[in-house]
Amino acid sequence: MSFVRDALVIAGKDLRIERRSRVALQQIIPFGGIVVLLFAFALDSDRTLLHQAAPGLFWAAVLLAVLLAVGRSFSVEEANRARDGLRLSGIDGGSIFVGKAAAVAVELFLLEIVVGAAVVVLYDVTVRGIVVLLCSAVAATVGLAAAGTVYGVLAGGLRARETLVPLLLLPAVTPVMLGGTRAFQAALDGSPGDAWPWIQLLTAFAVLAVAAGTVAFGPLLEAA
Amino acid sequence: MLGVDIGIEPRRVRRAVALVGHETFCYDDLTVTENVRFVARATGNSVGDADAALERAGLQRVANVAHARLSQGQRRRLSLANALARKPRLLLLDEPHAGLDEHGREVLESIVRAAPDAGCTVMIASHELDLARGLSTREVHVVAGQVRPPTSGTTGAAPAPVAVPTVEVEAPA
Numbered sequence: 001m002s003f004v005r006d007a008l009v010i011a012g013k014d015l016r017i018e019r020r021s022r023v024a025l026q027q028i029i030p031f032g033g034i035v036v037l038l039f040a041f042a043l044d045s046d047r048t049l050l051h052q053a054a055p056g057l058f059w060a061a062v063l064l065a066v067l068l069a070v071g072r073s074f075s076v077e078e079a080n081r082a083r084d085g086l087r088l089s090g091i092d093g094g095s096i097f098v099g100k101a102a103a104v105a106v107e108l109f110l111l112e113i114v115v116g117a118a119v120v121v122l123y124d125v126t127v128r129g130i131v132v133l134l135c136s137a138v139a140a141t142v143g144l145a146a147a148g149t150v151y152g153v154l155a156g157g158l159r160a161r162e163t164l165v166p167l168l169l170l171p172a173v174t175p176v177m178l179g180g181t182r183a184f185q186a187a188l189d190g191s192p193g194d195a196w197p198w199i200q201l202l203t204a205f206a207v208l209a210v211a212a213g214t215v216a217f218g219p220l221l222e223a224a
Numbered sequence: 225m226l227g228v229d230i231g232i233e234p235r236r237v238r239r240a241v242a243l244v245g246h247e248t249f250c251y252d253d254l255t256v257t258e259n260v261r262f263v264a265r266a267t268g269n270s271v272g273d274a275d276a277a278l279e280r281a282g283l284q285r286v287a288n289v290a291h292a293r294l295s296q297g298q299r300r301r302l303s304l305a306n307a308l309a310r311k312p313r314l315l316l317l318d319e320p321h322a323g324l325d326e327h328g329r330e331v332l333e334s335i336v337r338a339a340p341d342a343g344c345t346v347m348i349a350s351h352e353l354d355l356a357r358g359l360s361t362r363e364v365h366v367v368a369g370q371v372r373p374p375t376s377g378t379t380g381a382a383p384a385p386v387a388v389p390t391v392e393v394e395a396p397a
Contacts, residue, residue, distance in 0.1 A: 002268075009265045013251070020253040020290070076251060080291070085249025085306075089266040090239035 003098075006091045010099025015106060017076055024107045028068045032115040035061040040122040047124065054123040055184035059177050061115050062108065062144070066173075067166050069107050070148035073100055074156050083156070083224070093218020097149055101213060105145035112137055128190030136183035136195060139202035140176050146209035147173050153217055156224040175205045226313055239267055242307035245318040248299050249306065252292035256283050256302055259291055264309040277308035282331050296323040304335060315339060317348045321355050333359060 018024045039057045043050040077083035086096060116137075119125060127133055151169045155161045179198040186195035230237045250259045257278065264274035278287060281301045286294060294302065300323045307315055320332055336359045339346045350356035357363065365372045 006266070009262065013254070013262050016258060017251055017253045076253070079252050080250050081247040082249050082251055084247070085263070086266075088238050088241075088243060088249070089263070090235040090237075091266055092235065 003092060003095050006095035007098040007102065010086075010091070010096050011102040011106075012099075014073060014076070014100055014103035018072075018103070018107065021076075023072055024069065024110070028065050028072070028107065029111050029114050031068060032061045032065040032111050033118050035064055036115055036118045036122060050123050051125055054119050054125045055181045055188065056177075057123075058115060058119050058184060059140070059180045062112060062140075062180075063170065063173065063177060065111050065115075066104075066108065066144050066148050067169065069104050069111075070152040070165060070169070071162060073104055073149065074152045074161070077156070083221070087221060093221050094214040096221065097146075097153075097213045097217030098210075100152075101142075101145045101149040101210070104148060105141050108141045108145055109137075112141065125188055127187055129187035129192040129195065132183060132192040132195040132199070133187040136180055136187070136199050136202055139199055139206050140180040140183075143176050143202060143206035143209050144173055146206065146213050147176075150209065150213045150216060150220070153220045153224055156221075175201055179205070239310070240313040241316065242310045242312035242314070243316045243318070244300075244303045244307050244320060245316075246322075248291065248303045250291045250299075250302060253290060255288050255290055256294070256298075256305075257287045259302065260305050260309050263306045267310045269309060269311055273311060274305075274309045277305040280308055280331070280335060281305035282327065297325050297328045300324050301328055301331060304332060308335065311342075312344055315344050315346045317346060317350075319350055319352075320348060321350065321352050329355075 036057065039053070039061075040050065043053065077086065120127065148165075148169055151165055151172065155164045155168065158164060179201040183195040183198040183202065186192060186198070225237050226240050228237050228240070251262075254262065257274070260278055261271050261274040264270060264277070278284060281304050283298065283301055283305055286298055291299070291302065300320075304320075315336075317332075317336070320336075321329060324332060336346050336348070346359075348356050348359065
């Protein structure tokens with residue numbers, strides 16, 4: 001129970017900071033919307049191509065926004081050496097990881113709702129498999145938030161953090177991009193049977209990322 | 225430390241120790257109350273402990289002000305409140321008088337004097353010796369990383385180092 005309670009304390013703190021600063025609301029979510037809008041401008045002359053590329057463009061926008069969300073999650077720990085305060089609190093590293101990843105995941109869910117709505121409106125797509133879409137979004141979001149949080153703390157103490165995190169994270173989350181895109185495509189096509197293998201891949205990635213993060217986050221935080 | 229092997233149970237030791245240093249370890253976007261309550265919850269204590277710590281540090285008037293908008297003295301008192309909210313057995317104060325006004329120093333002194341009654345040992349590292357001596361029951365001089373006996377205002381050759389291989393800290397029962 002202590003593990004869960006501590007994780008909730010960390011997640012609550014991070015979400016409260018975001019609610020106060022409104023960085024997620026005023027910067028990260030609009031950024032995702034702008035990426036979708038730019039693709040719409042770029043491919044507007046070919047509506048068929050835009051329609052076909054919609055799943056990939058959705059997840060590309062989400063992936064780029066993940067970098068901002070993860071960067072933000074760890075930049076708030078830098079001021080006033082709050083990261084040291086977190087270390088000195090005696091909270092288990094696994095709890096800190098789960099809490100921070102959960103906060104990032106909540107922000108990503110909000111982002112995906114906005115970006116998904118923008119995709120439906122701007123790209124003129126119709127979702128025929130809402131259950132498949134939701135299942136894939138949940139699994140992908142958990143995986144992205146967990147992997148992002150691990151790489152965020154890994155690069156935490158480095159000066160080149162802003163450039164290093166994308167370099168490390170984007171290749172690592174390729175399975176999410178692949179699985180998310182294919183599952184989204186199946187949801188648009190109305191063929192949910194095609195999506196389940198990809199949802200299994202997303203779920204396996206999420207489980208691995210959460211397990212690895214829970215074990216590794218504490219030592220990484222100490223070394224950062 | 226505190227009867228616990230720091231190599232085996234570092235988390236237990238960390239929960240029993242509070243540090244007030246040059247940084248507040250606080251979040252700029254959170255209010256004073258939110259920062260102290262977070263520290264209390266993160267160290268296994270209650271919201272009531274946080275609110276009591278706020279009151280003892282005299283921060284009720286700025287309870288809803290964000291950390292980023294606090295003065296230097298208010299930040300120092302917030303650090304003290306955070307430390308109290310942890311209910312530590314060992315309180316480490318690094319230059320605690322720095323940046324504090326008269327009221328802040330009174331708050332600090334009342335907290336330090338009351339600490340032993342709450343089962344808390346206080347260690348102060350200070351260059352303001354007159355202020356620190358007024359709060360201390362034991363004095364240790366550290367020169368260039370070595371423990372030396374007090375010079376008591378004497379002049380002449382520097383005193384020889386005292387051989388102190390380890391320093392054990394034990395809080396009152």
